[in-house]
Amino acid sequence: MVEERNQTGSCLHVFDMDGTLLRSTATIELARTMGQLHAGEHIERLWFDGAISDDDFWSRLLKICENATTADLQEAFDNAPWMDGIAQTFADINARGEEVIVISQSPAFFVRGLELWGASESYGSKVEVGEPLETAATLLPMAKVRITGLSLAARNLSPKMCVVYGDSSSDLELFRTYSNSVAVNASPALESLSAMKYVGTDIREAYALGRQLLARTARKQFTQGGAH
Numbered sequence: 001m002v003e004e005r006n007q008t009g010s011c012l013h014v015f016d017m018d019g020t021l022l023r024s025t026a027t028i029e030l031a032r033t034m035g036q037l038h039a040g041e042h043i044e045r046l047w048f049d050g051a052i053s054d055d056d057f058w059s060r061l062l063k064i065c066e067n068a069t070t071a072d073l074q075e076a077f078d079n080a081p082w083m084d085g086i087a088q089t090f091a092d093i094n095a096r097g098e099e100v101i102v103i104s105q106s107p108a109f110f111v112r113g114l115e116l117w118g119a120s121e122s123y124g125s126k127v128e129v130g131e132p133l134e135t136a137a138t139l140l141p142m143a144k145v146r147i148t149g150l151s152l153a154a155r156n157l158s159p160k161m162c163v164v165y166g167d168s169s170s171d172l173e174l175f176r177t178y179s180n181s182v183a184v185n186a187s188p189a190l191e192s193l194s195a196m197k198y199v200g201t202d203i204r205e206a207y208a209l210g211r212q213l214l215a216r217t218a219r220k221q222f223t224q225g226g227a228h
Contacts, residue, residue: 011214012155012162013093013207014148014174015119017104017111019167020184021203023081026106027061033076036064054138058127061107065129073129077113083184085204090118092207101151103144105170123147141173148174160217163210165203166190180213182206 018025031040043060046052052060065073090100101121104111108124115122126137152162164171164178167186175181175193183194184206191197195213198206 010155010157010161011096011098012148012152012157013098013100013210014144014151014162014164014178015100015102016144016166016168016171016184017102017114017124018106019186020165020171021083021086021102021114023083023185023201026076026080026104026110029076029080030061030068030073030110031064033072033079034064034068039064055133055135058107058125058133058137062127062129062133068129073109074113077110083201083203085202085207086114087117089203089207090114094118094120099155101147103139103147105139121151141170144171144174145177148178160221161214163213165206165210180210180217182209182213 015021022029025044027044028037028040031037040061043052043057047054047057093100099120100118101123102111102114102119103123104125106124107127108122109128111122111124123139123143125139126134148162148164152159159178160180162178163180163182164174165182165184166174167184168190169187171186171190172193175183175190179195181194181196183191183197184203185199186194186197196209198209200206
């Protein structure tokens with residue numbers, strides 16, 4: 001373990017949430033907790049079919065959550081079907097002197113819960129219960145690329161010292177940009193771009209694939225350095 005940590009140095013692990021860390025969506029889990037599961041499923045279908053705009057989607061979700069208490073929101077987070085091993089994975093990353101960030105299109109207030117499990121930073125759509133909906137609230141796919149780039153620059157890390165984990169269309173640009181990528185229960189389109197793919201319910205196993213990619217990068221850098 002110590003030898004691997006010395007080889008890879010500081011690294012950044014970037015996780016999507018819905019479909020990657022969460023075996024559901026924040027919208028569905030919030031609607032379920034508020035006793036409006038069918039309403040949540042309905043707005044997700046409408047959005048997927050292109051029948052409503054992003055702003056309309058968020059307005060409808062905020063309507064579902066308008067009477068939610070802090071306890072309700074926490075209950076939705078706590079009872080959600082998370083992948084196994086998230087806290088342990090984040091703890092292992094942090095113990096190596098590396099960092100985790102989570103970037104999701106889901107509401108920022110839901111994504112923030114993962115900071116309590118060890119994520120250094122979290123980013124989500126600018127949607128907050130009890131507050132007016134901001135213009136262009138949705139965190140777009142290219143924003144994932146921009147945030148990751150800024151996070152690497154802030155840590156003085158190269159793109160090769162980053163692993164990205166995702167599952168769907170919102171991660172396509174991220175996977176096109178970063179070569180160390182792990183598709184988690186992913187769509188065929190994302191799998192085709194990924195360096196590794198994982199199907200299952202334990203994020204520790206997907207993370208192990210990410211570690212393989214970092215070790216491969218370290219070996220390649222060592223070999224290239226030796227050639228000079």
